[in-house]
Amino acid sequence: MNRILSVIVNNRMGVLNRITGLFLKRGINIQSITVGPTETEGLSRMTIVLNVDSERTTEQVIKQLHKQIDVLKVFDITEQATVTRELVLIRVAVTPQTRAEVTGLIEPFRASIIDVGRESLTIQATGRTEKIDALIALLRPYGIKELARTGITALTRDSDTVNEVARLNKANVVVL
Amino acid sequence: MSVSTPQHRPGPAAGAAVLRGASMLVEALKREGVEVIFGYPGGAVLTVYDALYDAGIPHILTRHEQGAIHAAEGYARVSGKPGVVIATSGPGATNLVTGLADAMMDSLPLVVITGQVATDLIGTDAFQETSTLGITMPITKHNYQVRDVAELPMTIKEAFHIASTGRPGPVLIDLPKDITNAMGLFDYDRPVHIPGYQPTIVPNRLQIRKIVAAIKQAKRPVILAGAGVLHAGAHEWLRKFVERVRIPVVHTLLGLGGFPASHPLFLGMGGMHGTYAANMAMYEADLLINIGARFDDRLTGNLAHFARQAKVAHIDIDPAEIGKNVETDIPVVGDAGEALKMLLEEDATPGDYADWVEYLLNLKREFPLWYVPDGKTLKPQRLIEMIHQMTAGDAIIVTDVGQHQMWAAQFYPFEKPRRFVTSGGLGTMGFGLPAAIGAQIAARDSRVFAVLGDGGFQMTLQELIVLTEYQLPVKVVIVNNTALGMVRQWQELFYSERYSQSLMPVQPDYLKLAEAYHMKGLLATTEEEAERALREALATPGPVLVDCRVTPDELVYPMVAPGKGIHEMVGVKP
Numbered sequence: 001m002n003r004i005l006s007v008i009v010n011n012r013m014g015v016l017n018r019i020t021g022l023f024l025k026r027g028i029n030i031q032s033i034t035v036g037p038t039e040t041e042g043l044s045r046m047t048i049v050l051n052v053d054s055e056r057t058t059e060q061v062i063k064q065l066h067k068q069i070d071v072l073k074v075f076d077i078t079e080q081a082t083v084t085r086e087l088v089l090i091r092v093a094v095t096p097q098t099r100a101e102v103t104g105l106i107e108p109f110r111a112s113i114i115d116v117g118r119e120s121l122t123i124q125a126t127g128r129t130e131k132i133d134a135l136i137a138l139l140r141p142y143g144i145k146e147l148a149r150t151g152i153t154a155l156t157r158d159s160d161t162v163n164e165v166a167r168l169n170k171a172n173v174v175v176l
Numbered sequence: 177m178s179v180s181t182p183q184h185r186p187g188p189a190a191g192a193a194v195l196r197g198a199s200m201l202v203e204a205l206k207r208e209g210v211e212v213i214f215g216y217p218g219g220a221v222l223t224v225y226d227a228l229y230d231a232g233i234p235h236i237l238t239r240h241e242q243g244a245i246h247a248a249e250g251y252a253r254v255s256g257k258p259g260v261v262i263a264t265s266g267p268g269a270t271n272l273v274t275g276l277a278d279a280m281m282d283s284l285p286l287v288v289i290t291g292q293v294a295t296d297l298i299g300t301d302a303f304q305e306t307s308t309l310g311i312t313m314p315i316t317k318h319n320y321q322v323r324d325v326a327e328l329p330m331t332i333k334e335a336f337h338i339a340s341t342g343r344p345g346p347v348l349i350d351l352p353k354d355i356t357n358a359m360g361l362f363d364y365d366r367p368v369h370i371p372g373y374q375p376t377i378v379p380n381r382l383q384i385r386k387i388v389a390a391i392k393q394a395k396r397p398v399i400l401a402g403a404g405v406l407h408a409g410a411h412e413w414l415r416k417f418v419e420r421v422r423i424p425v426v427h428t429l430l431g432l433g434g435f436p437a438s439h440p441l442f443l444g445m446g447g448m449h450g451t452y453a454a455n456m457a458m459y460e461a462d463l464l465i466n467i468g469a470r471f472d473d474r475l476t477g478n479l480a481h482f483a484r485q486a487k488v489a490h491i492d493i494d495p496a497e498i499g500k501n502v503e504t505d506i507p508v509v510g511d512a513g514e515a516l517k518m519l520l521e522e523d524a525t526p527g528d529y530a531d532w533v534e535y536l537l538n539l540k541r542e543f544p545l546w547y548v549p550d551g552k553t554l555k556p557q558r559l560i561e562m563i564h565q566m567t568a569g570d571a572i573i574v575t576d577v578g579q580h581q582m583w584a585a586q587f588y589p590f591e592k593p594r595r596f597v598t599s600g601g602l603g604t605m606g607f608g609l610p611a612a613i614g615a616q617i618a619a620r621d622s623r624v625f626a627v628l629g630d631g632g633f634q635m636t637l638q639e640l641i642v643l644t645e646y647q648l649p650v651k652v653v654i655v656n657n658t659a660l661g662m663v664r665q666w667q668e669l670f671y672s673e674r675y676s677q678s679l680m681p682v683q684p685d686y687l688k689l690a691e692a693y694h695m696k697g698l699l700a701t702t703e704e705e706a707e708r709a710l711r712e713a714l715a716t717p718g719p720v721l722v723d724c725r726v727t728p729d730e731l732v733y734p735m736v737a738p739g740k741g742i743h744e745m746v747g748v749k750p
Contacts, residue, residue: 010372013321014309021314056499063496069318069338069373 002031003058004084004154007046007065008073011037015070019046022064028052032086032151043072047153077154081162084154088132089114090123093143102142109135120145128152192363197325197356198227201289204332205233207364208287210260212236212251212617214244218264219304220291223356225262236613236646239638241268243610245275246636249284250574250614253597254622256409258285258339259614265291266304269350270311274604276346277315281601282430283407285344287335288316294354295323308350317345318373322352325360330368337368342375343494344407375493379510384518386506387465387489391524394463394487396532397423400446400475403430403600404468404492410513411435411593414467417516422526424536426454428469429585430600437589441533443540447475448736449582452543455742457536461486468492468512471501472601481741491515543748545586546733553727554706556580556655560587562703563625563653566710571623572597572615576608576632579661582732584627606635609652613639616648623714624649630656630683640693643719651713652721657728658683665731670738686723693721701725 009015016035023030031049038045052058058076065074094102102121103113111125125135129152136147156162195203201224205213213235217225228235238244241263248259263272269290279286293302309321318338320331328351335347391397405414411434418425418441425435426446435442444451446458455477458464464486469475471490476482479501489506490498498507508515547557560583563571573588574597575581581598590596597615599607612626633654643650657664663678690697696716700706706724713720733747 013323014313017310018313025314060496060500063500067494067496069370072372 001052003050003052003076003078004082004152005046005048005050005062005065006075006077006154006156007048007071008038009044009046009068010070010072011042011044012070015044016046018068018070019048019065022068023050023061026057026061026064028057028061032149034151034153036153045153047151049152075156077156081157082154083157084128084152085126086129086132086152087124087126087150088136089148090125090136090139090144091115091120091146092123092139093119093145094121095119098142102139105138106135111135192361192365194359195362196223196227197328197351197358197360198223200325200328200360200362201332201351201356202227202231202233203362204329204364205260206231208332208336209257211257213260213262214238214247214251214614215262216241216244216264216268218268218291220265220268220293220353221262221289221351221356223353224289224291224351236617236642238610238613238642240636241271242274242606243613243636243639243642245272245286245288246278246604246607246610247614247617247639247642248286248288249275249279249282249607250597250611251618252279252284252286252344252614253611254572254594254615254618256407256594258287258336261286261288263288263290264304265293265308266306268304269306269308273311273315274602274606276312276348278599278602278604278607279346280315280317282599283344283403284346285339286346287332287339288346288348290348290350291356292321292350292352295352296354298352308348312348315346316348317343319348319350321350322355325355325358328355328360329362329364330366333364334368334370338370338373342373376495376509377493377511377514379491379508379515379518381518381522383506383508384515384522387508387519388522388524390463390487390489390506391421391423391465392527394527395529396461397421397463397465397527397529398443398457398461398536399423399425400428400458400464400466400469401425401431401434402428402467402469403434404512405431405434406593408468408493408512408514409593410511410516413513413516413520415439417519417524420520420526421524422530422533423465424457424533426450426457428472428475428600429598431469432585432596433590433593436591438591440537443536444545445585446742447472448477449586449732449734450475451540451545452734452745452748453536453539455736455745456539458483458486459741459743464488466490466492467515470497473501476501477736477742477744478740481743546750547730548750549703550727552702554700554703554724556583556657556724556726556730557587558703559653559655559706559724559726560584560627562707562710563627564588566714567623567625571595571625572619574598574608574612574615574624574626576628577603577605577662578629578632579657579665579730579732580627580629580655583655605629605632608632609636610639610642612650612652613642613646613648616650617646624651626650626652628652628654629661630654630658630680631660634684637689640689640695640719640721644694648719649717650719652719653710654686654721654723655726656683656686656723657726657730659728661730662732668731686721690721696720698722699725
């Protein structure tokens with residue numbers, strides 16, 4: 001099962017190594033990992049997607065992450081209301097015949113063309129993992145020449161909003 | 177990413193002096209009250225050694241960096257204070273790896289300083305460069321590389337703090353050569369502030385109350401006490417608590433000495449070579465109170481049979497240990513001493529389990545640890561018993577790893593804490609002799625015995641000269657069975673007696689070796705000779721090496737075979 005961990009760490013030499021080393025020691029494969037600065041200077045957020053076999057493994061991983069001195073906070077956001085996004089760049093093969101078709105195809109994905117060549121288009125899309133997967137599946141028949149995905153990054157939703165949605169749900173006012 | 181260290185950098189305090197990096201290190205070590213350094217010089221730490229030249233801090237020059245770090249471990253185990261190690265870059269640092277891993281597993285506080293090539297050479301594959309930070313990351317509690325001399329004082333202060341608080345462990349500081357030469361402001365008076373490191377010391381009272389309630393309801397309770405009791409200095413609290421609630425105590429290997437072995441409620445060591453009573457107590461218990469042990473696999477045996485009927489309460493300062501191996505009903509994060517104090521405050525009282533205690537004490541009487549004297553050979557167990565008798569049970573026993581280690585744990589009952597120095601988690605052969613050096617330095621007036629196997633002794637025997645040079649009266653007892661006894665035992669029991677590479681029939685002449693290292697050497701091949709040799713060793717002021725030729729094919733019993741439950745012990749009776 002996939003778990004999404006959001007980890008706040010000191011932005012410091014070797015921290016990524018400390019985190020990945022910890023997974024290596026326990027033989028856990030990292031599906032994706034994204035790292036970038038947060039709103040606080042000196043701190044970074046890592047969004048780590050793991051494939052683990054049990055709750056206990058997840059719990060142990062979170063505890064071990066907590067033990068790292070450069071780790072300030074760890075959240076398992078798998079079950080939480082979150083906004084998750086990933087970005088993909090796809091270079092897809094096109095011919096004069098398929099160029100318009102591809103352009104039309106990607107439109108519902110709110111993807112954009114960021115580079116145009118004689119025989120290819122480079123497409124950029126952001127969204128949830130399932131959306132990115134769907135876009136890739138649709139483009140595959142045309143011939144994907146190159147592909148780069150960032151892996152997801154995530155934030156939990158504003159708690160006021162989450163509570164409000166829950167209240168409305170309970171009251172059957174809206175069905176989401 | 178930006179480089180380097182401490183978390184907190186407001187302006188300097190008044191009275192801070194400008195010092196060279198190496199002098200900062202020396203000054204910081206003095207401020208930390210460091211009594212001794214174990215180390216080995218080299219190119220990258222020349223400036224540090226120059227500053228140490230007339231610093232007045234005693235330095236023990238071992239003959240290998242591994243010796244230095246094991247000595248620091250022995251010192252830390254006996255004194256409870258962080259052991260300090262200095263080694264150079266490259267091979268100096270890599271030679272520390274085994275000791276770091278050992279200290280990490282056994283939660284020993286160490287502050288380890290390694291030299292590094294100058295910052296402008298880092299990453300160029302310079303002479304004696306290695307990625308010490310990368311290599312030691314998984315085997316240290318934390319590690320640092322100092323890239324700015326201004327950060328050096330607080331880095332050292334943080335290192336001592338991290339090493340010695342919470343669950344203790346080794347902290348390494350990698351110190352590039354130019355940093356040791358650079359001048360900077362030495363400000364050591366700022367408080368340590370590490371947002372990512374806030375160990376929980378005082379446990380949650382509600383959880384403690386749950387244990388109190390569980391004790392009242394229990395019909396078959398048992399206490400498992402580990403090294404956490406010793407690290408917390410909580411042995412007196414443990415005794416008070418046990419006497420209040422009348423629950424029998426099982427110790428882990430590293431916990432030995434936390435509870436007096438002669439106490440009627442002591443069941444002995446549990447685990448693979450523990451006592452039958454201890455293991456059956458854990459197997460049949462309906463309440464298992466673990467205080468500062470980590471449910472190591474050598475203790476639990478097959479988890480499917482470990483404390484299956486028990487409600488498990490686990491007190492540990494490291495939350496990651498709780499629920500790691502054994503599912504826990506009452507988790508308590510905190511210091512063992514604080515938890516025990518709180519248990520007494522909360523008026524823990526015994527439940528209705530006097531019959532159970534009687535049953536366990538019967539098992540203890542009926543299935544004692546045993547060996548069969550043959551009237552000819554020197555039984556290794558008898559040898560340990562003799563050491564116990566001659567030292568009135570008050571010696572510090574340092575062991576290596578293997579059969580002799582188990583016999584020492586079984587046949588030298590410890591009454592007091594910090595008297596047993598052994599490599600538990602990592603099982604490091606070669607640990608014993610250097611660790612005995614550190615133990616003797618930590619307790620100058622104590623009788624220190626290094627009880628070693630012939631295999632482990634030969635891994636680090638170069639440190640003998642340290643005993644002579646620093647006049648450390650360690651009595652080195654080689655439990656010599658001309659084999660890697662434990663390997664041989666497993667081959668006998670589980671590999672059809674195919675003794676693949678476990679026999680060492682050709683041995684050095686240990687008496688000549690002792691002579692070469694300027695110490696008295698004695699040989700014992702029978703019980704009588706052993707008694708005489710041990711008496712002579714004890715009467716000799718300096719270090720003595722005693723080569724004890726013991727029964728070569730003796731096995732460690734009782735035993736839980738690998739994969740078996742702790743109730744499936746073999747060899748519980750002769």
